[in-house]
Amino acid sequence: MIRSYLLTPGPTPVPDVILSELGKPLIHHRTPQYRQIFREVSEGLKSVFQTRNDVLTLTSSGTGAMEAAVVAVANSQDEVIVIRGGKFGERWGEIAQVYGMKVIAIDVPWGEGVSPEQVQLALKQHPKTAAVFATLCETSTGVTHDIKAIAALTRQSQALLVVDAISGLGAEELRQDEWGVDVVVSGSQKGLMLPPGLSFVSVGERVWKRMEQTKTPRFYFDLLAYKKSLADDDVPYTPAIPLVIALRQALRLIQEEGMEKILQRHQKLAAATRAGAKGLGLELFSKTPCNVLTAVKIPQGVNGEKIVSYLRDEKGVTIAGGQAEMKGKIWRIAHLGAIAPLDILVAFSALELAFKKFGYPVKLGSGVAAAEEVFSC
Amino acid sequence: MIRSYLLTPGPTPVPDVILSELGKPLIHHRTPQYRQIFREVSEGLKSVFQTRNDVLTLTSSGTGAMEAAVVAVANSQDEVIVIRGGKFGERWGEIAQVYGMKVIAIDVPWGEGVSPEQVQLALKQHPKTAAVFATLCETSTGVTHDIKAIAALTRQSQALLVVDAISGLGAEELRQDEWGVDVVVSGSQKGLMLPPGLSFVSVGERVWKRMEQTKTPRFYFDLLAYKKSLADDDVPYTPAIPLVIALRQALRLIQEEGMEKILQRHQKLAAATRAGAKGLGLELFSKTPCNVLTAVKIPQGVNGEKIVSYLRDEKGVTIAGGQAEMKGKIWRIAHLGAIAPLDILVAFSALELAFKKFGYPVKLGSGVAAAEEVFSC
Numbered sequence: 001m002i003r004s005y006l007l008t009p010g011p012t013p014v015p016d017v018i019l020s021e022l023g024k025p026l027i028h029h030r031t032p033q034y035r036q037i038f039r040e041v042s043e044g045l046k047s048v049f050q051t052r053n054d055v056l057t058l059t060s061s062g063t064g065a066m067e068a069a070v071v072a073v074a075n076s077q078d079e080v081i082v083i084r085g086g087k088f089g090e091r092w093g094e095i096a097q098v099y100g101m102k103v104i105a106i107d108v109p110w111g112e113g114v115s116p117e118q119v120q121l122a123l124k125q126h127p128k129t130a131a132v133f134a135t136l137c138e139t140s141t142g143v144t145h146d147i148k149a150i151a152a153l154t155r156q157s158q159a160l161l162v163v164d165a166i167s168g169l170g171a172e173e174l175r176q177d178e179w180g181v182d183v184v185v186s187g188s189q190k191g192l193m194l195p196p197g198l199s200f201v202s203v204g205e206r207v208w209k210r211m212e213q214t215k216t217p218r219f220y221f222d223l224l225a226y227k228k229s230l231a232d233d234d235v236p237y238t239p240a241i242p243l244v245i246a247l248r249q250a251l252r253l254i255q256e257e258g259m260e261k262i263l264q265r266h267q268k269l270a271a272a273t274r275a276g277a278k279g280l281g282l283e284l285f286s287k288t289p290c291n292v293l294t295a296v297k298i299p300q301g302v303n304g305e306k307i308v309s310y311l312r313d314e315k316g317v318t319i320a321g322g323q324a325e326m327k328g329k330i331w332r333i334a335h336l337g338a339i340a341p342l343d344i345l346v347a348f349s350a351l352e353l354a355f356k357k358f359g360y361p362v363k364l365g366s367g368v369a370a371a372e373e374v375f376s377c
Numbered sequence: 378m379i380r381s382y383l384l385t386p387g388p389t390p391v392p393d394v395i396l397s398e399l400g401k402p403l404i405h406h407r408t409p410q411y412r413q414i415f416r417e418v419s420e421g422l423k424s425v426f427q428t429r430n431d432v433l434t435l436t437s438s439g440t441g442a443m444e445a446a447v448v449a450v451a452n453s454q455d456e457v458i459v460i461r462g463g464k465f466g467e468r469w470g471e472i473a474q475v476y477g478m479k480v481i482a483i484d485v486p487w488g489e490g491v492s493p494e495q496v497q498l499a500l501k502q503h504p505k506t507a508a509v510f511a512t513l514c515e516t517s518t519g520v521t522h523d524i525k526a527i528a529a530l531t532r533q534s535q536a537l538l539v540v541d542a543i544s545g546l547g548a549e550e551l552r553q554d555e556w557g558v559d560v561v562v563s564g565s566q567k568g569l570m571l572p573p574g575l576s577f578v579s580v581g582e583r584v585w586k587r588m589e590q591t592k593t594p595r596f597y598f599d600l601l602a603y604k605k606s607l608a609d610d611d612v613p614y615t616p617a618i619p620l621v622i623a624l625r626q627a628l629r630l631i632q633e634e635g636m637e638k639i640l641q642r643h644q645k646l647a648a649a650t651r652a653g654a655k656g657l658g659l660e661l662f663s664k665t666p667c668n669v670l671t672a673v674k675i676p677q678g679v680n681g682e683k684i685v686s687y688l689r690d691e692k693g694v695t696i697a698g699g700q701a702e703m704k705g706k707i708w709r710i711a712h713l714g715a716i717a718p719l720d721i722l723v724a725f726s727a728l729e730l731a732f733k734k735f736g737y738p739v740k741l742g743s744g745v746a747a748a749e750e751v752f753s754c
Contacts, residue, residue, distance in 0.1 A: 004402055011403045011618060022619060023400030025381055026388045026572055028695050059574055060437050061614035064597045095596045189615060195403055197436055197574045197617030217594060219472045220441045237438035238566060240574030240617065241388060242399060318405050 002316035009139045009167050009293045011189040012337030021246040035233035044251035049202040051176040056226040058199045059240045062166035062187030065199035068221035069183045073160045076100030078130040083114045086138035087324050110141050113288035116149035129159040136168030140323045142286040142295030148179050155180035171266040171292045193250050193337045197240045266291040269335035272374035276348045279370025285330045293334035317350040341375045379693035386516045386544050386670045388566040389714030398623040412610035421628035426579040428553040433603040435576045436617045439543035439564030442576035445598035446560045450537045453477030455507040460491045463515035464701050487518050490665035493526035506536040513545030517700045519663040519672030525556045532557035548643040548669045570714045574617045643668040646712035649751035653725045656747025662707045670711035694727040718752045
């Protein structure tokens, strides 16, 4: 009889009204009935991406959308700048390398955001840079990078700015058109409150022009094919039909709450989570924390993995541990998508109980109280 | 108040017991709970593929799995043989060309199966052929190719045999290990009775060996990454969780009915559909018809598209028209996945009513009667 709390940065909880769409009988995708839904969805995505661009829907994980962006914007042997400092920043570089691009890495320590001056310097040193690959929210560290400042640099150069907003979209401010971001990619299982299975690419005009010159091999991830099909409210290959239909419902929920209020909610959730962590005596890991998740250091002497298992298996509360080099060193508590203040308070209650159970020092209620303070403002 | 009949070769109808899995709250994929499900699914797929190979699960349409196979088995500049004669056979060639492979096309007329002698000749003329790409059931024409005979040729050569069984799996006999097929790809929205969104690649030993030499660029579709993750009951990128969980249910249904009986059921459905079509005075399009769908020629003077719309919008019966060069020339009635005899009889009833309504010559009951004859045997 335990209730389930999914406080992970993807998948995120799917509201019942969206879940119920997934269980409906299938309709065929090459019918007027489906095309109408896909048209509504493709239009609705624009307001979430804050863009007038076409937002293309792919059937893949977010990584597929990243690959689609890489092969669109650069050729083999082209120089590309990659902002690293986390698992997902590194992924940009791994994909670019597979396609023979020359990766100019800007390495920032895990837990820190990039300074725009570093990007400026790299652009100056490499004036032929084809693209800059950045991350709105680095899910592995809980860091947000200053995309607005980076875009101000790239929009004045020939370098296209490609942003991984897979976890960030809908939680972190990102004004694609206003800031001048060329490509934004995202996924369904994050702020869009859907299960995983769809990814999205919002493609700016400079990119379509660039694609006349990029010959990087691509088939399933050829954005030109998706753009062509979009004119018929279609995609080139059979889409994940139930997810697209559920997305319509998700977009209606988003429209109802309003993008501005959604961003404010995430700010508040993040602030409360940071306060709660400090109240509990935990140290924050990220120096420029995002609104998607909060990374906290696992205290010396505490078995982090045991706590994660206990919370999940005994209390129904799923949080994430660290990835790659941060494995065993941090916990990541996400507050992304369909999350309300009480979910965060539950997380701290469960953490406090876990600390007590395993004999780690804790003042019961201290995390909850500190988070409540923020929510009460 | 109309009931819905999905007689298309993907998506196919999803049984209620599978649909209900899709509407359940999400669990995280990097948990023991999910890994156990994925282990059961990965094991269960082997019996459907009739193989001892690892069957890898990708989050993509079937085309993604095709691309994963192409980049695995050949390098740019390698010669590859592609059996065409339909939209999906052609797709193998399109993907191979994107990656710079030299495509040796065996063109068979649409509606006909390839003769194994043609493949034998091509292999003789091109002894360095890296791979042969074939199609178990060519969904655009309703043709089945003789994969067993082709495998008997390729298994004696260095050429790997890669088979698109996207629509064919679970409807058409395909004994991967016994026949010696190196790669089989499939998708979820076909014989597996799921919505679209997952694809599968069953990879034989000769392929893993080949991959030591193939340097074709690949990231999301790098089968080596999926193989590595499979050891941890995991995939490298966030999977379409609800589909994988629903797949467990689908595999249980398949196990209950038994693969042999499922293949027999599809044989019978196909035979009855062919008989019904002839009873209605329609001509079959395919000379080597498959058990997945039946392609029939649209009679002279009949507006095929109008009939498709009427059946779908007024009667709830969705069948497919022709694709590419067969557009407006054929109808495709699928009998794939969760289809029972009555579904086929409904289709002919609806077709007869449609013919009558639009004033085309028809003897009411003639198609139904002929199909019933087969089902009564």
